[in-house]
Amino acid sequence: MFSKLFLLYLFIFFNTAQLISQEAVKFDVAKDSIDLVFIRLNEHLKSELKSSDARTIATAHLKLGVFCQENEVYSEAINQFNKAILLLGKDNHESLFLELVNRLGIVHLQLKNYKAAEHYFRIGLEEALLQKNKTQLAYAKSNLGTSFEKQQRYDEALKFQKESIELYSALKDAEGVSIVYENIGSVYEDLEQYQKALGYFQKSLQYHTSTTDARFANILNNLGDVYRKSKSCKEGLQYTQKALEISKILGHAHEEASSHKDLAENFECMGNYALAVTHLNEFIRIDKENKRVQNANQGRALQIIYDTKEKESQIQWLLQNSKIDRAQKAILMVSVVCFFIFILLGYTYVKKKRIQTEKETKYKQQLLQVELSKKHLEEENLQREVAVKNASLSRYSLYISQKNKMLADFALTLKNSLDRNNIDLKRKLKALIKEIDFNLSQEQEWGEFMVLFQETHPAYQNQINSKALEVLSPAEFRLSILLRLGLSSKEIASILRLTPDSVRVSRYRLRKKLPITSKEDLTAFLRSI
The missing domain is CATH 1.25.40.10 (Tetratricopeptide repeat domain)
Structure with missing residues (x-):
């Protein structure tokens, strides 16, 4: 319980400290010394730039880069080190070049750019081998091992650190051995092999020559x-x-x-x-x-660097400005003339463009008005045509209903006459009834009716089939058409040759197959399709 509370306390205070550290900083620490050091180094660099000795200029860049590195202005430090390397050239195998690439590796290590750091440390390793500089070789191997440790490549880290120890031991460099032992201890600490880490840290302490410095602490x-x-x-x-x-x-x-x-x-x-x-x-x-x-x-440090560069830029600008003053005046006069010419041409162009645009707009409006009038006429004609066809459908439906009723009544009368005993009459009446029944069963009139309906409502069949919950039978589809036309149950019964009760059952079955509620009107739903 106490441990959890303590961990919570740690979390709160660490975050508090981080937030506080982001507040505005007062530049009151070593202000004068930083100013003086940078100014001295910058002046030294400027004086060296006047010479033709690449090595002395590169050394000045190195010193300025070290100042930036120590004050954590890493981007400027990298810039200074790279300028020095470009001055020396990659084929210049001397100790200054070796120090520069090692410095670049350390800066990238501090920035946690471990791949970049590894790249520069490998260059340092190769350069130390070429120069046969065992101290720098041991230093490069140790740095390379550190970069591998940061990348969690522990086997490679240990390999290079141990090679570095062998070199430092041969050189009898106690402090170098101490540093590498500490690095190895750090690797084993990361691996949670604490006994091994303890042993190497103790060896590091044993080889460390001072008991009153920061490394000892x-x-x-x-x-x-x-x-x-x-x-x-x-x-x-x-x-x-x-x-x-x-x-x-x-x-x-x-x-x-x-x-x-x-x-x-x-x-x-x-x-x-x-x-x-x-x-x-x-x-x-x-x-x-x-x-x-x-x-x-x-x-x-950043402010000083910025101020210095700004002052140098202003000086360069003033010097350059004095040389090209007359040229600028001439250019200014030409620019003014060109400007007025451009304004005149632009005004003329804009005016012509505006007139042309107005004409085009007016013409387009006229075309649009004509098109709208045409659309209105077409719409009115279509509405009249639909109204005429709907009236025709209603009349045609009524005609079929009346015809079917008449024929049905006629057939019923003839069937009743069959009860008489006249044999010849019965034979003739049977033939007539057969012919009437045959006519009643013909689908020609219904087909003509469907053609007329499809012309008036071409999308109806696809729409009702897409909305139906189940597939509609041909009889149910016909019923939906007659209901959409607003025919009564009696008229529908006559057309479909059904009883009114059968029509009500069919209506119920049709309703069940459509996505409508019990309170919604079936005819209104069909007319909305």
């Missing part, structure tokens, strides 16, 4: 961190407290903040949450101040 912090991760919190506490003491003596704020952060985690591991919170607050305070100072220095 950093190694102690690493040892304390590994002990804590190994759950040996008390042992780790001793190293971290020692690191804090040294960083305070040195006034090294970054290591001091790191020590407070590690102490907070150590005390949290030991269950002493009060001290953990105390050190966490101290870490946040120092880290906030570090970021303020860092942002101040970076901002000041």
Whole structure:
């Protein structure tokens, strides 16, 4: 429970510190020294540019690039280093070129551009081999191993770090060995092999020659961190407290903040949450101040670079301006004349274009009016034609109904006459009834009716079939047509030769197959199609 609360506290304070660090920065830290250093370096570069010695100019660019790198103006640092390399040329195999490519690799490492860093460190490795410079070769291998570590390519990282140790050992460079041992310890720490990491950090401490510098404090912090991760919190506490003491003596704020952060985690591991919170607050305070100072220095450096470049640009502009003043006046006069000519031509063109556009618009309006009149006439003719055909359909339906009724009545009368005993009469009447029934069964009149309906309502059949929930039978389709024409159930019964009850059943079945509610009128729905 306490651990969860502490982790929540950590999260809140870390985010708070990050937000605070983004506030406006006051440039009050080492303001004068940054100004003076940059001005001195820039003046040195300008004086060297007057010479023809590429190496001295490249060295000036290197110094200015280092200044930008230290103040975290990385883009300008890369620019200065690349300018120096271009001056030297890629085929110039000397120590200055080697230092420049290593610097570029370190800058990209700081920017977390690990592939770019690897590229420059490989160039440094090849250059060190060509120059047979074992110190620089060991340095390049160590840097290359670090770039692999950042890319989580741990096997390659360990390979190059161990090769670097062999070279430093042969050179009897204790500090180089110490640095590489610390790098190897960092790899094993990433791999969570804490015992191995502990061993290498201890070796790094053993080979480190000074006990009062920032690296010594950093190694102690690493040892304390590994002990804590190994759950040996008390042992780790001793190293971290020692690191804090040294960083305070040195006034090294970054290591001091790191020590407070590690102490907070150590005390949290030991269950002493009060001290953990105390050190966490101290870490946040120092880290906030570090970021303020860092942002101040970076901002000041950027401002100085910008101001210097702006002043140089203004000077160049003034010098150039004095040489071309008369030419500019002449160009200005020509430009004024050309401008007025252009205005005149433009006015003439616009006026002609406007007149032409007005004529075209008027003509188009006339054409549109004629087209609209034509459309209105066509629409009126179509409406009259539909009205005439609807009337014809109604008359035709009534005619079929009356004809069918007459024939049905006639057939009924004849059937009743069959009850008489006259044999010859019966024979003739049977033939006549057969002929009447045959005429009643003919589909010719219905076919003519359907042709007329399709001409009047060409899309009706496709629309009702697409809306129907089930496939309509031919009889149901005919019923829907007669209902759409507004015929009564009695008239429909006569046309389809059905009883009124059968018509009601058919209407019900048709309704079930259509997407309408019980309250919706069937005839109105069919007319909407």
